[in-house]
Amino acid sequence: MTSPIYPLTKEKESQSTWRFLMNELKPRGKWLTPFNLISIPIILVGLALIVLRFAEGLGAVSNINQEIPWGLWKGFNVVTGVAFAGGAYVLTFIVYILKVDKYHSIVRVTVLNGFLAYMFYAGALVLDLGKPWNIFNPIIGNNFGASSVLFLVAWHFLLYIVAQLIEFSPAVAEWLGARRAHKILSGLTLGAVIFGITLSTLHQSGLGALFLMASEKIHPLWYNEYIPLLFLVSSVFAGLSMVIFEGSISQRVFFRKISKKNREARNNMIQSLSKICAFGMFAYLFMQFLVFIHGQHWDLLNTSMGYWFLLEMIGFVAVPMALYFYASRTSSILLSRVAAIITIVGIILNRLNVSIIAFRWDAAVRYVPSWMEIVVSITIILIQIWIFRWVISRMPVLDEPPKWAKNTNH
Amino acid sequence: MSIDRRKFFKSIAITGMTIVGVNASGANKSSSGDDDTEFHGVLYDSSICIGCQACEKACAEAHGLPEPTGKPEVGVIRKTSENQRCTINAYETSQGEVYVRNQCMHCNEPACASACLTQAMHKTKEGPVIWREDKCMGCRYCMISCPFDVPKFEYGSTNPKIQKCDMCYDRIIKGEKPVCVETCGDALFFGTRRELIAEARRRIAEIPELYIDQVYGERVAGGTGYLYLAPVDHKELGFDTRLRNTSYPALTKGFLYSVPSVFVLVPTLLLGIHEATKSRKSKEENHD
Numbered sequence: 001m002t003s004p005i006y007p008l009t010k011e012k013e014s015q016s017t018w019r020f021l022m023n024e025l026k027p028r029g030k031w032l033t034p035f036n037l038i039s040i041p042i043i044l045v046g047l048a049l050i051v052l053r054f055a056e057g058l059g060a061v062s063n064i065n066q067e068i069p070w071g072l073w074k075g076f077n078v079v080t081g082v083a084f085a086g087g088a089y090v091l092t093f094i095v096y097i098l099k100v101d102k103y104h105s106i107v108r109v110t111v112l113n114g115f116l117a118y119m120f121y122a123g124a125l126v127l128d129l130g131k132p133w134n135i136f137n138p139i140i141g142n143n144f145g146a147s148s149v150l151f152l153v154a155w156h157f158l159l160y161i162v163a164q165l166i167e168f169s170p171a172v173a174e175w176l177g178a179r180r181a182h183k184i185l186s187g188l189t190l191g192a193v194i195f196g197i198t199l200s201t202l203h204q205s206g207l208g209a210l211f212l213m214a215s216e217k218i219h220p221l222w223y224n225e226y227i228p229l230l231f232l233v234s235s236v237f238a239g240l241s242m243v244i245f246e247g248s249i250s251q252r253v254f255f256r257k258i259s260k261k262n263r264e265a266r267n268n269m270i271q272s273l274s275k276i277c278a279f280g281m282f283a284y285l286f287m288q289f290l291v292f293i294h295g296q297h298w299d300l301l302n303t304s305m306g307y308w309f310l311l312e313m314i315g316f317v318a319v320p321m322a323l324y325f326y327a328s329r330t331s332s333i334l335l336s337r338v339a340a341i342i343t344i345v346g347i348i349l350n351r352l353n354v355s356i357i358a359f360r361w362d363a364a365v366r367y368v369p370s371w372m373e374i375v376v377s378i379t380i381i382l383i384q385i386w387i388f389r390w391v392i393s394r395m396p397v398l399d400e401p402p403k404w405a406k407n408t409n410h
Numbered sequence: 411m412s413i414d415r416r417k418f419f420k421s422i423a424i425t426g427m428t429i430v431g432v433n434a435s436g437a438n439k440s441s442s443g444d445d446d447t448e449f450h451g452v453l454y455d456s457s458i459c460i461g462c463q464a465c466e467k468a469c470a471e472a473h474g475l476p477e478p479t480g481k482p483e484v485g486v487i488r489k490t491s492e493n494q495r496c497t498i499n500a501y502e503t504s505q506g507e508v509y510v511r512n513q514c515m516h517c518n519e520p521a522c523a524s525a526c527l528t529q530a531m532h533k534t535k536e537g538p539v540i541w542r543e544d545k546c547m548g549c550r551y552c553m554i555s556c557p558f559d560v561p562k563f564e565y566g567s568t569n570p571k572i573q574k575c576d577m578c579y580d581r582i583i584k585g586e587k588p589v590c591v592e593t594c595g596d597a598l599f600f601g602t603r604r605e606l607i608a609e610a611r612r613r614i615a616e617i618p619e620l621y622i623d624q625v626y627g628e629r630v631a632g633g634t635g636y637l638y639l640a641p642v643d644h645k646e647l648g649f650d651t652r653l654r655n656t657s658y659p660a661l662t663k664g665f666l667y668s669v670p671s672v673f674v675l676v677p678t679l680l681l682g683i684h685e686a687t688k689s690r691k692s693k694e695e696n697h698d
Contacts, residue, residue, distance in 0.1 A: 054568065055568070056568065057565060057566050057570065058565050058570070060566075064565070065565075066491065066492075066562050067559060069550035070550065093680075096684070097683050097684050098687055099688070125549075128549075129549055130546070130548020130564075131547050131569065132547065134528065134544075135547050137528040137545055138527045145527040145528050145529045147524045147659065148526055149662050150527040150549065150551045151527035152669060154527055190684070193680075194677050194680045198680070202672055202673075205665070206665070209662055209666075210551070212661045212665065213521045213524075213557075213658050214554055215654065216557060216650065216654075217557075225661070225664075228665055
């Protein structure tokens, strides 16, 4: 499977462009892989459930209720997912602003990941809306609820998707062989990066700020006025842990796409990223500690919610932090990956705690997601992986860009 | 670098302005308005209420909702729902059985309205907090934010509504009283918020043995349109005593106010670092 770059010249008719696109849409490689065998049935069931959701209303599929109105789709796919997409803004900062060139080879794949993640989380949001046809109200028309944190988050979501598309667009241009467009789009990269990082700092923290008004509804161990800052800081190591985790998988799956030089560079990168994660987690843990001391909640630690809080803080922040430190000192790739997985679980726990588990922890009827909600949540992620795979095996994301594109500066 | 620096600054300035500008203009609109309309509200006197449910029935009829089910019973909490905008519950207290009415509080600074990103939840200048169907996109952020858990969502519908008391806004603008007040004998009293507080204080002063010296709603959540007189401490009547006495939207103020400064400072900082780290060498080696 070589990289499919068809330099389209102007003389070729539009028909050949069409044929090229049709050809690219066809699947590549083997069909009956274990991943396909597992994911296709889940996706089919998920799509059927999405139809059911629109035919019968949210209540037919979801267990959310009047007291806990945001369930898995918002708490997991949106609030948690966005934290994991944070790798894109951290890496673009390192590569394009600080100009640390050694991460250059993984910037594209991370931005692609971030872009797809945002697209699909926006999709999950649409499923969750009661009146999705009014989704454009805050964007156009005279309905700006500018005092709303959600308004801010929605706008930043939208603008950031555009910024990420611009950041990734040179790869699309290389795939299509559009040299002139490539030049223009590459020139936009820095602007998109600066704009994108600014938007990211605001909406990563904004997702936390969404819960500021629920001051009595969230358990005091998780509610504090610093939620936005904590969300922002944790998105740094959440995103980078995802980069490490995703990198270890694509290194295996797309082995042939990655050049030998980059493969060696990757191990070096994991080591440095581990160090960044460790320091980020140290800062985060320290802030959590300060917030806890200020909150004066010592008495709450000896309750079941208190144990749960300690598990999150020690088991899923302090432990992976130590692992990351150790991994970066001993340059153990395996240990870094283990730390990344524990961190990812920890971030899922933290975001679900704020948005679902510790939210109305005192409610008479607790929210437990229905199997249908879980299947739809997984379906969204699986479709995202399918598209990710489709793009990776066609566009120059993991492999080197074509020769002609190298002359343009990023 | 093929992007011109001046052009880039300009584009940042323009995008920044749109976002900052939108914020500023939105905030001004809600606080302006020079006419002297005062917030209206309802005073509920739980010492007088006999739990007859006439208001519940009138409310359901006026808003096309099903006949209310159940009766106020001690030990049973009837919550408002997508089918019922108000309920009356009974509580066994040190002063005997006391009834408490339960509906939207119509806050002076409603969390739901500040949470709403489409202005579907709206504090009218007459006082009622209303929900506007054509603007709502059904995100349910109002339900997350409301400290009283008031907005209710029709999960069973493909075109769901948010159900909550709107203080019969359509009647108020015609100069009529809300149906519940119209139906009730003495327990509900309609007027401007200023009049209601004066009336509540008068009742407390006239018959001090009937009331505790507190008006619920005067301060809670920054003040509400519904005010409660009670014969016993609010703790005994199922009120959430953890609620703060300051406005809920104020909790997000710090975050929202930091947005314009972030939009000015962060890009400047990033561009500064970018310029500082730029060297001729890196420019040549950049493309691997």
